[in-house]
Amino acid sequence: MLNDKQEVAVKYKDGPLLVFAGAGSGKTKVLTNRIAYLIEHHNISPYNILAITFTNKAAGEMRSRLYDLIGDVSKNVLTSTFHSFGLRILREYYSYLGYLKNFIIMDSEDSLSIVKKILKELNLDSKIYNPHAIRSKISSNKNELIMPNEYKKFVHNDFDEVVLNVYQKYQDMLFKNNSVDFDDLLILPIRLFHENSEILDKYQERYKYILIDEYQDTNEAQYVLTKMISSKYRNLCVVGDNDQAIYGFRNANYKNILNFEKDFKDCKVVLLEENYRSTKAILNAANSVIKNNTLRKDKKLWSNNDEGEKLTYYRAYNEIDESQFVVREIKNLLEKGTNYQDIVVLYRTNAQSQIIERTFVESSIPYKIVGSIQFYGRKEIKDLLAYLKLIYNPSDGISLERIINVPKRGIGLKTISNLRQKSDEEKTTMFDAIVGGKEYEFKKMILELIEFSKNVTLTELVDIVLDKTGMKKELEAEHTLEADIRLENLEEFKSITKSFEEKDGIVSLDDFLYEVSLLSDVNDYKNDPNRVSLMTVHAVKGLEFDYVFIVGLEEGIFPHINSMMDKNELEEERRLCYVAITRARKKVYLTNAKMRLLYGRDQVNVASRFVGEIDENLIDNVSRTMDQPKKLEKKTYDEDIYFELGDKVVHDKYGKGIVVEVTNTLVAIAFSKEYGIRKLLKNHKSIKKL
Numbered sequence: 001m002l003n004d005k006q007e008v009a010v011k012y013k014d015g016p017l018l019v020f021a022g023a024g025s026g027k028t029k030v031l032t033n034r035i036a037y038l039i040e041h042h043n044i045s046p047y048n049i050l051a052i053t054f055t056n057k058a059a060g061e062m063r064s065r066l067y068d069l070i071g072d073v074s075k076n077v078l079t080s081t082f083h084s085f086g087l088r089i090l091r092e093y094y095s096y097l098g099y100l101k102n103f104i105i106m107d108s109e110d111s112l113s114i115v116k117k118i119l120k121e122l123n124l125d126s127k128i129y130n131p132h133a134i135r136s137k138i139s140s141n142k143n144e145l146i147m148p149n150e151y152k153k154f155v156h157n158d159f160d161e162v163v164l165n166v167y168q169k170y171q172d173m174l175f176k177n178n179s180v181d182f183d184d185l186l187i188l189p190i191r192l193f194h195e196n197s198e199i200l201d202k203y204q205e206r207y208k209y210i211l212i213d214e215y216q217d218t219n220e221a222q223y224v225l226t227k228m229i230s231s232k233y234r235n236l237c238v239v240g241d242n243d244q245a246i247y248g249f250r251n252a253n254y255k256n257i258l259n260f261e262k263d264f265k266d267c268k269v270v271l272l273e274e275n276y277r278s279t280k281a282i283l284n285a286a287n288s289v290i291k292n293n294t295l296r297k298d299k300k301l302w303s304n305n306d307e308g309e310k311l312t313y314y315r316a317y318n319e320i321d322e323s324q325f326v327v328r329e330i331k332n333l334l335e336k337g338t339n340y341q342d343i344v345v346l347y348r349t350n351a352q353s354q355i356i357e358r359t360f361v362e363s364s365i366p367y368k369i370v371g372s373i374q375f376y377g378r379k380e381i382k383d384l385l386a387y388l389k390l391i392y393n394p395s396d397g398i399s400l401e402r403i404i405n406v407p408k409r410g411i412g413l414k415t416i417s418n419l420r421q422k423s424d425e426e427k428t429t430m431f432d433a434i435v436g437g438k439e440y441e442f443k444k445m446i447l448e449l450i451e452f453s454k455n456v457t458l459t460e461l462v463d464i465v466l467d468k469t470g471m472k473k474e475l476e477a478e479h480t481l482e483a484d485i486r487l488e489n490l491e492e493f494k495s496i497t498k499s500f501e502e503k504d505g506i507v508s509l510d511d512f513l514y515e516v517s518l519l520s521d522v523n524d525y526k527n528d529p530n531r532v533s534l535m536t537v538h539a540v541k542g543l544e545f546d547y548v549f550i551v552g553l554e555e556g557i558f559p560h561i562n563s564m565m566d567k568n569e570l571e572e573e574r575r576l577c578y579v580a581i582t583r584a585r586k587k588v589y590l591t592n593a594k595m596r597l598l599y600g601r602d603q604v605n606v607a608s609r610f611v612g613e614i615d616e617n618l619i620d621n622v623s624r625t626m627d628q629p630k631k632l633e634k635k636t637y638d639e640d641i642y643f644e645l646g647d648k649v650v651h652d653k654y655g656k657g658i659v660v661e662v663t664n665t666l667v668a669i670a671f672s673k674e675y676g677i678r679k680l681l682k683n684h685k686s687i688k689k690l
Contacts, residue, residue, distance in 0.1 A: 002033065009237075009270040010034045013042055016264035017237040018257070022301045023286070023582035024277030024544070027239050031211055032062060034237065035077060036069040038209055046076035048206065050229075052085060053213035058542070059084075062213075078207070082222050086185035093192055093199055099178055106174065106181045111135055118169045122162075129162050133479035137163045138170060142183035143219045143251045145190070147171075186221040193228050204232035215240035215260070219251040227263070234264065242297055243290050246538060246576050248569070249481055258297060275301045277544055277585055279308020285588065285614045286581040292613050293571045301582070309587050311614065315607060315623040316593040320499075323359035326549050329589060330365060330532065333547055340366055342546040344533040346580050348558040350375075350485055351492035351599070352551065353534055358496075360532070370535040376516070380471070380486040384493060385516065387465050391449050392509045394431040397423070401430070407474040410438050445469065458497035458512055459600055466490060494600025537580045548584035550577075553592040554605035555660045556670050556677050564658050564670050565648070577610040590619075603676045606661045606668050642689070643667050652686040654678060 002010060006026060009019045010033045021027035035051060038044040053059050059079050066074035080088070087105070094103055106114070115131045115138075141151055148168040155161055174180060180188060193200035210230045212218070215238035218226070230236035238260060245254030261267055275283055283301040290296070312329070316322035330343060345356055345367075354375040360367045375381060383406050386399040394400075397420075405411040415437065423433040434443045445468060452464050466472040475487040500512055533545070537558075552558055559573035581588055590611055596603050611619075647659040654671040657678075661668035667687070670677045680687060 002029075003274055005270055005272050005274070006030050006033070008268075009272070010037050011041075012237075012268050012270075013038070014235055016234055016260070016267035018260045018264075018267050018269045019237065019239040019272060020257075020269070020297055020299055021239050021241055021272040022275060022299060023241065023244060023579070024275040025272035025301070026276060027213070027241075027272065028058075028062060028065065030272065031213060031237075031239055032065040032069060034211065035066060035074075039070060039073060039077075044209060046073055048208045049077045049211070050085070050207035050209070051077060051079045051211045051213070052082055052226075053079075054081060054217055056081060056084075058213065082225070083182065083185045086189045086225070089189040089192065089203070090180070090185065093196075096192055096196055096199070097188055098175065099180075102178065104177075104179045105185070106179050108135075108182070110179075111170075111181050114170055114173055115166060118166050118173070121169075122165065124162060127474075127477065129159065130477040130479060132483060133159075133477070134163055134166050136480045138167050139181075139183050140251055141167065142181075142187055143221050145187060145220050145224065147187075183221075186225060190221065190225055190228065200228060201232070203229050208233045209235045209237075211237045211239070213239055216242050216245040216254045216257045217247050217252045218256050219253060223253070223256045236264070242295075243293070243299075243575055244541065244579050246541060246572060246579055248572050255295075258295070271297075271299050273299050273301055275303045275582075276305075278303060278582060279305050279586065281308040281310055281618055282581060282584050282588055285311050285618045286578050288615050288618070289574060289581065289610055289613045290578040293574050295568070295571055310618055310620040311588045311590055313590045313611065313619045313621045313623065315621075316591060317624075318593050318595045319355050319597055320359070322551060322591050322593045323356050325591060326356065326551065326589070327359055327363045327365060329549070331363075338547065340530045340532045343549070344535065344540065344543075344545040344547070344583065345549040345551060346535060346537050346540055346583075347551050348537060348560055348576075349488055350378075350536060351488040352557070354492055354496060356534060356551070366531040367534050368531045370533050370539055375489070375492075378486070378489055380475075380490055381493060383471065384462070384465065384490060385513075387449070387469060388461075388509065389513060390431075390446055391453050391461075391465075392513060394446065394450070395429040397430045403469075404439060404442055407470045409442060411442065415439060453509060458500060458509065459494050461509070462494050462497055462600075488599070491599035495597045498597060498600050537576045540583050541579055544583050544585060546584070546586045547589070548580065548587070549589040549591065550580045551591045552596075553590055553608035553611050554596070555608055555668075556603070556605060557592075557596075557598070558608055558610070561670055561673050561676070564660075565656070574610065577608075590614075598676075599673075601676065605677055609660075648690040650688050650690055651678075651680070656690070 006029065009017065009030050019027070019030060021030065031051065035049055038049065039046055051062060053062060059081055063074065063079045066077060066079070078085070090097070090099075090103070094101060112131055112135050115135045116126060119126050119129060119131060119134075141147070146154070148164060148171060151164055151167060155164055174184070193203070207229055210226070212226055217240070226236065238257065240257045242254050242257050245252065245257075248254070261269065280303055283303055287300050314322070314325050316325055326345060333343065334340070347353060347356070353369065357367065357375055383403050386402040389396050389399040390403070401416055404416065419430050419433050419439065423430045426433060431443065431446070434440055449465060449468060453461050456464065471490065472487065475483045475490070496516070497512065556564070558577070559570055563569035563573045592607050592611070593605065596605055643659055643662050645659055645662060648656065649659060649669060650656050651669065651671065654675045657669040657671040659667055660670050660677065667680055668677055669680060669687070
């Protein structure tokens with residue numbers, strides 16, 4: 001059965017159609033039923049229908065539902081991802097673009113290798129001009145349809161100049177090798193259509209009815225490709241939700257969906273606001289948060305479901321208290337018959353998972369990390385542990401082999417194989433077998449670190465290792481999202497060492513490695529699907545659970561500190577919060593901590609503005625101190641105080657920041673990730689308003 005609004009969207013036949021589909025409002029149902037209706041009631045040939053979504057999983061789900069509706073005829077509808085559709089075009093018309101039939105697609109590692117090769121040819125130091133950063137910049141340009149010639153006008157510094165030179169050579173090398181990269185699967189069809197109007201016309205005739213899912217996640221290339229193919233018959237149906245646009249960092253432009261009514265002034269607009277997933281309390285909470293965004297299409301989720309329980313809010317003393325609260329509540333749910341698999345714990349950054357994982361292990365709560373891997377299983381953490389193990393035990397050949405060339409030091413597999421053979425012949429350790437070459441520099445570094453380890457704390461040793469080995473410098477130079485995440489994880493490792501120090505005093509390296517080994521080697525219940533899910537808010541989009549825990553709701557964490565100086569980025573953080581809340585079917589738990597050990601530093605954190613934006617009548621505050629979350633409204637707290645929430649300031653030492661809390665004598669300011677949130681005297685001469 002379709003509701004009234006769904007039915008309008010399904011039965012609308014010709015012309016542009018914009019469907020704003022709120023969370024849990026049945027957008028996939030609308031898409032598949034619309035396709036079935038076009039075929040069965042309007043005799044539209046399935047060959048003339050194109051349905052595009054963003055992931056292979058979503059495309060498979062759509063195909064499955066279509067088959068249930070109309071059977072075998074559904075197999076003639078092209079249901080595809082954007083990139084698969086682009087590849088289909090290239091396979092048919094490769095010769096028009098100068099390629100041979102056997103062209104190949106370079107994966108991300110292949111592309112990176114090409115960038116490295118070009119840097120070498122240009123005699124450029126890859127430590128200064130990071131290949132990952134250059135490859136990322138090239139990809140971003142391609143997705144914005146900025147080719148090397150157009151990129152010239154964006155060159156403002158030395159790095160941009162290098163990107164331009166590498167970009168041109170990169171494109172030439174791809175073409176010379178009869179290959180394309182993943183981004184080319186979008187931009188080459190656009191070029192093909194621009195240069196060959198008859199081919200574009202063929203595709204316009206073939207796909208007279210086009211449906212695009214998750215339209216808010218389209219980038220410039222996807223937007224242009226869609227407009228080109230749909231421009232003749234204009235039977236374009238786009239479905240999405242600007243309130244769930246959370247992929248700006250991937251070049252997605254949520255304004256595409258907001259501008260649809262400008263692109264197609266005669267379009268039909270349908271708002272799907274009835275939610276079939278969540279309780280009224282959950283939806284009201286989500287609505288009260290998202291309404292604070294200004295760049296959105298106004299809509300309000302509602303439901304015929306039960307009112308449901310209030311959201312539970314817990315302001316913990318610290319991150320340990322917070323994770324223990326989560327465990328207590330999960331055990332309460334289990335006693336009432338809830339399954340582990342119906343529960344999810346959400347956090348803003350991967351680094352936050354380690355304390356939750358640790359508490360779950362200690363409490364025998366089975367869990368799985370979704371969209372990532374367990375904290376101790378991440379490559380950068382394994383590499384760091386290998387260094388610590390080798391410092392503690394230089395005879396550890398397994399650890400030595402793992403990190404002798406991490407970061408890269410020009411020590412190849414042949415050198416390692418020779419070392420292994422020499423140690424076998426001389427009946428000694430691989431470490432002792434090192435007597436010369438680049439590997440001897442590595443040995444001297446380890447010996448130096450061994451000496452350091454005798455006179456410093458564990459946390460200080462980790463800092464020294466990250467610095468002396470070059471691990472930190474390598475990631476800082478990369479300037480990519482992936483590198484930033486890995487760096488955050490390494491910084492968060494210091495929270496583990498510091499918590500050991502605070503719990504047990506100065507702990508010896510061997511004691512620490514023993515304890516960590518127990519945690520990292522724990523049974524991860526791989527054969528048991530009934531586990532609590534742990535994931536970032538980005539990873540949970542499209543999923544739903546009965547019970548949702550959102551942890552770390554603090555200014556500087558969620559919203560993330562990198563977003564707090566930019567209105568657009570802050571609004572994306574709020575959309576993230578909206579997505580997190582609307583994943584829940586039955587109940588939402590919101591938690592934060594007054595003090596948090598994060599990245600090896602103790603932070604005093606203000607409660608997230610998102611908690612304060614929820615109507616207090618919807619929240620059951622179970623905090624021990626019963627302090628209510630404060631609404632971060634812009635207002636003056638006292639007539640003789642000139643600071644307001646949201647004011648931009650500059651500090652002599654900490655640099656630029658933004659005011660997140662004001663009291664009679666103190667002001668809390670969020671600075672960069674390096675310094676976090678600091679509480680300072682308001683009248684101190686070091687603070688100035690911008």
